[in-house]
Amino acid sequence: GFPSRIETITHAVTIVGIQQLRDLALATSIIQMFRGIPIALLDPKAFWTHSIACGVAARILAAYHQEPNVERFFVAGLLHDIGHLILYRHKAEEAKEALLRCIEGGRILYQVEREVMGTDHAEIGGEMLAFWKLPPSLTEAVRCHHVPSRAGRYPLESSVIHLGDLIANALQMGTSGERHVPPLEPLAWDGLRLSISILSPAILQLERQVSDAVAQFLEDGR
Numbered sequence: 001g002f003p004s005r006i007e008t009i010t011h012a013v014t015i016v017g018i019q020q021l022r023d024l025a026l027a028t029s030i031i032q033m034f035r036g037i038p039i040a041l042l043d044p045k046a047f048w049t050h051s052i053a054c055g056v057a058a059r060i061l062a063a064y065h066q067e068p069n070v071e072r073f074f075v076a077g078l079l080h081d082i083g084h085l086i087l088y089r090h091k092a093e094e095a096k097e098a099l100l101r102c103i104e105g106g107r108i109l110y111q112v113e114r115e116v117m118g119t120d121h122a123e124i125g126g127e128m129l130a131f132w133k134l135p136p137s138l139t140e141a142v143r144c145h146h147v148p149s150r151a152g153r154y155p156l157e158s159s160v161i162h163l164g165d166l167i168a169n170a171l172q173m174g175t176s177g178e179r180h181v182p183p184l185e186p187l188a189w190d191g192l193r194l195s196i197s198i199l200s201p202a203i204l205q206l207e208r209q210v211s212d213a214v215a216q217f218l219e220d221g222r
Contacts, residue, residue: 047177050081056206059071086124101115136154
């Protein structure tokens with residue numbers, strides 16, 4: 001996603017910023033931490049492809065919104081569904097039950113999770129990122145990515161991740177277990193005040209960038 005190759009740490013800090021570089025490094029470490037965990041009913045590569053696609057889509061939307069340091073949106077998108085992996089590790093049977101109900105009933109996964117467990121992957125993911133001391137803007141974006149209207153201090157970040165997730169699902173770029181495109185909160189799109197005309201070029205950018213990002217984060221680290 002960068003216009004030129006990053007040759008040094010100093011160059012990286014200049015382009016990305018110290019905080020964003022730290023977050024990006026931590027995100028990469030988190031991916032490594034969960035690599036190889038057997039996840040019933042879920043393809044790990046498809047999961048991370050979806051997560052990466054959401055991150056890339058969020059970064060593109062943030063750029064159209066002329067946000068500084070768009071890599072922070074990529075990190076939030078990359079980690080937006082990390083709660084799924086935590087649930088599969090610590091509440092495996094309940095998480096499987098929610099996923100099966102979602103598949104069999106044609107329902108939205110996070111809503112079924114709340115019925116089965118009293119919480120959902122977005123809330124769990126946000127809490128875990130807060131425990132890891134990631135920035136509040138990132139943790140709230142993850143926690144509220146399905147319902148950005150619930151965001152307190154960071155509705156913009158939450159809305160961008162919400163839209164990135166919807167776009168990645170609509171284009172079937174991997175999957176985190178969701179079989180349907182989650183509902184759009186109209187206020188999320190309206191709040192960004194972007195023209196609908198940006199969607200077509202944004203999707204073209206996304207399609208070009210995702211395969212490179214997947215190779216960088218998954219294939220290079222095998």
